[in-house]
Amino acid sequence: MDxxxxxxxxxxxxxxxxxxxxxxxxxxxxxxVTTVQRWEKREGMPVHRHVHDKRGSVYxxxxxxxxxxxxxxxxxDAAGEEAAKEEAVPAGRGRxxxxxxWIAAAGAAVGMGxxxxxxxGMRRQEMPPQPGAGTQIRSLAVLPLKNLSGDxxxxxxxxxxxxxxxxxxxxxxxLRVISHTSVMRFRDTPMTTPEIAETLHVDAxxxxxxxxxxNRIRVTxxxxxxxxxxxxxxxxxxxxxxxxxxxxxxxxxxxADKVAVTVSGDEQRRLTRARPVAxxxxxxxxxGRVALDRGDSRADIDEGLRSFxxxxxEDPQFAPAYAGIxxxxxxxxxxxxxxxxxxxRARAKQAAESALKLDPDLAQAHVVLGDILETEWxxxxxxxxxxxxxxxxxxxxxxxxxxxxxxSCRGQTxxxxxxxxxxxxxxxxxxxxxxxGWILFVGRRYAEAERELHSDLAVEPNSVGALWNLxxxxxxxxxxxxxxxxxxxxxxxxxxxxxxxxVLVRAYAHAGRRxxxxxxxxxxxxxxxxxxxxxGALVNAYLGLDDTEQAFVWMERAFREQSNLMLFLxxxxxxxxxxxxxxxxxxxxxxxxx
Numbered sequence: 001m002d003x004x005x006x007x008x009x010x011x012x013x014x015x016x017x018x019x020x021x022x023x024x025x026x027x028x029x030x031x032x033v034t035t036v037q038r039w040e041k042r043e044g045m046p047v048h049r050h051v052h053d054k055r056g057s058v059y060x061x062x063x064x065x066x067x068x069x070x071x072x073x074x075x076x077d078a079a080g081e082e083a084a085k086e087e088a089v090p091a092g093r094g095r096x097x098x099x100x101x102w103i104a105a106a107g108a109a110v111g112m113g114x115x116x117x118x119x120x121g122m123r124r125q126e127m128p129p130q131p132g133a134g135t136q137i138r139s140l141a142v143l144p145l146k147n148l149s150g151d152x153x154x155x156x157x158x159x160x161x162x163x164x165x166x167x168x169x170x171x172x173x174x175l176r177v178i179s180h181t182s183v184m185r186f187r188d189t190p191m192t193t194p195e196i197a198e199t200l201h202v203d204a205x206x207x208x209x210x211x212x213x214x215n216r217i218r219v220t221x222x223x224x225x226x227x228x229x230x231x232x233x234x235x236x237x238x239x240x241x242x243x244x245x246x247x248x249x250x251x252x253x254x255x256a257d258k259v260a261v262t263v264s265g266d267e268q269r270r271l272t273r274a275r276p277v278a279x280x281x282x283x284x285x286x287x288g289r290v291a292l293d294r295g296d297s298r299a300d301i302d303e304g305l306r307s308f309x310x311x312x313x314e315d316p317q318f319a320p321a322y323a324g325i326x327x328x329x330x331x332x333x334x335x336x337x338x339x340x341x342x343x344x345r346a347r348a349k350q351a352a353e354s355a356l357k358l359d360p361d362l363a364q365a366h367v368v369l370g371d372i373l374e375t376e377w378x379x380x381x382x383x384x385x386x387x388x389x390x391x392x393x394x395x396x397x398x399x400x401x402x403x404x405x406x407x408s409c410r411g412q413t414x415x416x417x418x419x420x421x422x423x424x425x426x427x428x429x430x431x432x433x434x435x436x437g438w439i440l441f442v443g444r445r446y447a448e449a450e451r452e453l454h455s456d457l458a459v460e461p462n463s464v465g466a467l468w469n470l471x472x473x474x475x476x477x478x479x480x481x482x483x484x485x486x487x488x489x490x491x492x493x494x495x496x497x498x499x500x501x502x503v504l505v506r507a508y509a510h511a512g513r514r515x516x517x518x519x520x521x522x523x524x525x526x527x528x529x530x531x532x533x534x535x536g537a538l539v540n541a542y543l544g545l546d547d548t549e550q551a552f553v554w555m556e557r558a559f560r561e562q563s564n565l566m567l568f569l570x571x572x573x574x575x576x577x578x579x580x581x582x583x584x585x586x587x588x589x590x591x592x593x594x
Contacts (some may be wrong), residue, residue: 017062022148025060029069037148044068137225137259139176139202141183142166145219146209159184160286161210161219161248163293168252170395171363175261177395178202179427181293197226200428206255215241215279221251223258233258241279281318284311288324292331301331322355323365330368340532342561345372363393371402374409375562377592382406397427401435409567409593413443430456434465441473442571449473464494471503475544476573480510498524502537506544506574517545534558536565543574552583559587569593 019025025047026036039045046064142165147158163180170177178200186196197205208221216238223233235254239247288307294300305328311321329348333341349372355365370385383406389399404419416439424432433456440449453470456463467490474483487504494500501520508517521541527533535558542551559566569575569584570593578584588594 019060019062019065022058025058025065028060028062028065137203137261138174139178140169140204140206140223140255140259141178141196141200141202142169142180142206143183143196144187145207145221148209148211156287156290157212157283158210159290159293161244163289164248164286165206165221165251167393168248169255170393172252172256172261173394175256175259175395176202176426179395179397179429181431182427182429185429193224193229194227201425202226204259212241217241217244217247219247219251221255223255241282242276244282245277277318278315281311281315281321284308284314285318285321285324288321288328292324292328298332301328304328305332317358319355319358319362319365322351322358323362323368326351326355326365326368330371340561341375341534341563345375345562348372361392363389363396363399366392367396367399367402370406374402374406374567375564377562377590379406379410379592395426397423397432400426401432404435404439405567408439408442409570411571413439413445413571416443430460430463430466434463434469437466437469437473441469441476442568442573444573446473446477450477462493464490464497464500467493468500468503471500471507472574475503475507475510478510480507480512483507484511484513496523498527498533498537502534502540503544505541509544509546514545517541521545534563535561536563539563539565540574543577546577548578548581551578552581555587559590566591 019028022037029036031039036045040047045060045068047058047060142162144162145158147155162184166177166180166183169175170179182200189196191199193205197203204226205224206221207224208219210220211218217240218236218238220234220236222231224231233255235251237247237251284307288304288311290304291300291307292304305325308321308324308328311318312325315321326348329344329351333344333348348368352365352369352372355362356369359365366385366389370382370389373385374382383403386399386403386406389396390403393399400419400423404416404423407413407416407419417436420432420436420439424436433452437449437453437456440446440452450470450473453466453473456466457470460466467486471483471487471490474480474486484504484507487500487507491497491500491504501524505517505520505524508514508520524533524538524541528538535554538554539551539558542548542554555566565572566587569588569591575584585594
């Protein structure tokens with residue numbers, strides 16, 4: 001019998017015993033849940049499913065487990081040293097990953113008392129680095145942790161903690177950390193660890209799991225070398241949920257230590273500064289983050305905003321929730337969403353300033369504040385905020401992206417492209433590509449812009465942002481008919497966003513379909529009488545129809561509203577026919593772009 005596996009009780013006493021959950025099965029085998037789930041998947045350990053819809057509801061018979069365990073011991077003995085090495089790998093090793101992290105078992109009262117008794121202190125399980133461990137780790141990605149609750153309704157906790165740990169690690173200057181949004185696509189991937197690492201261009205991956213029972217939480221994390229799939233560190237932490245912020249920082253500090261990254265004094269200070277937070281506050285905050293990260297629809301933004309506001313009501317001193325509110329309001333003021341930006345941006349600015357008053361080191365709040373200052377034509381102040389965000393979080397893809405857009409508005413295309421490339425290194429997804437495509441468009445590098453946006457659409461064929469920007473490019477290349485097809489698809493996917501419709505008017509006009517152009521213009525005008533339509537949409541429409549007078553009427557309204565379109569007065573190709581007009585020169589002067 002393998003000494004690593006405890007001998008079973010006499011078969012006549014245990015054979016019919018029924019183990020009604022993963023936790024009971026793991027306790028019977030003296031292993032943790034991750035290990036026994038791996039055994040079932042890889043080694044055929046006998047586990048049965050209850051016949052109902054609740055995911056993860058399992059049971060096992062003790063007698064069957066005894067027989068399987070005895071056979072497994074014989075197989076391990078026969079397999080020798082290689083099998084022993086495999087068995088020594090910490091719990092949770094696997095080549096396939098599912099999106100998960102935090103596990104909230106709210107409402108799952110059964111077993112909570114037992115778990116609260118067992119989870120006392122912190123259990124550490126650490127593997128020393130092996131000889132020949134490989135090259136120094138300079139970059140990593142945090143893969144979605146496994147949600148072991150069996151409750152799909154608690155996935156928001158898993159997603160939120162994935163982002164939180166990524167954010168903690170991102171503050172370390174000597175470590176390149178891939179963004180949270182870029183790793184979530186590996187949730188259900190069949191790719192191996194080396195394949196994921198190669199795709200993300202990182203040296204190492206962090207994987208693990210989270211279990212929550214009541215107000216206690218257990219986090220298990222592992223470090224894996226991307227090239228060799230070598231697991232060289234594993235550790236488990238048990239905490240009260242109110243101490244989750246300190247837990248996140250502790251895990252990040254330990255990972256930094258294990259990959260031998262130098263942490264500066266300021267970084268150390270930020271990683272050790274964490275106050276307790278009520279579970280309901282943190283849960284509301286995580287729900288907001290997940291909703292905001294899910295997409296750019298009005299419904300997602302509203303859901304995120306409500307969750308952040310709930311967190312603030314419960315704890316008015318919780319700075320990250322104010323930062324979330326500022327992001328949500330800033331998103332509501334975009335042309336694509338189509339909400340009046342004035343009130344939204346005022347609220348965004350107020351929330352960002354509240355966040356920074358509570359915590360001056362919140363990089364995300366500096367980014368939003370910079371974005372708002374930019375729309376107010378305070379170019380230098382905006383750049384200062386973006387650069388401060390990067391000092392605090394050198395792995396902030398969004399800070400590089402917004403700094404790149406600021407360079408673009410000033411006509412500094414090479415600098416803008418360089419910043420966007422840095423953003424894409426950290427977040428190798430479609431968002432960075434869309435931003436790069438826009439910068440190349442306003443920089444008159446149409447062929448490059450088209451290649452970039454087609455590449456993005458090959459990954460996400462229904463990306464409204466990529467389709468919208470491609471429509472701009474195709475019109476500039478005098479390919480109106482192709483632009484019409486692209487923009488009609490974007491209009492349908494965005495539920496006829498006014499911003500998209502404004503460019504579609506131009507596409508119809510350039511394709512020789514003036515009647516269709518006037519029809520869509522009439523739709524925009526009618527909608528503007530019944531509700532809000534961004535002035536920028538009508539600027540694009542009238543410019544496309546060569547109606548200069550009406551274009552200037554709506555440009556003045558867009559300027560007063562501080563529309564995003566007006567940020568690009570200096571560089572936008574569609575404004576070229578107006579550049580000799582004194583009215584246009586006056587707009588540029590007032591925007592500080594003359």
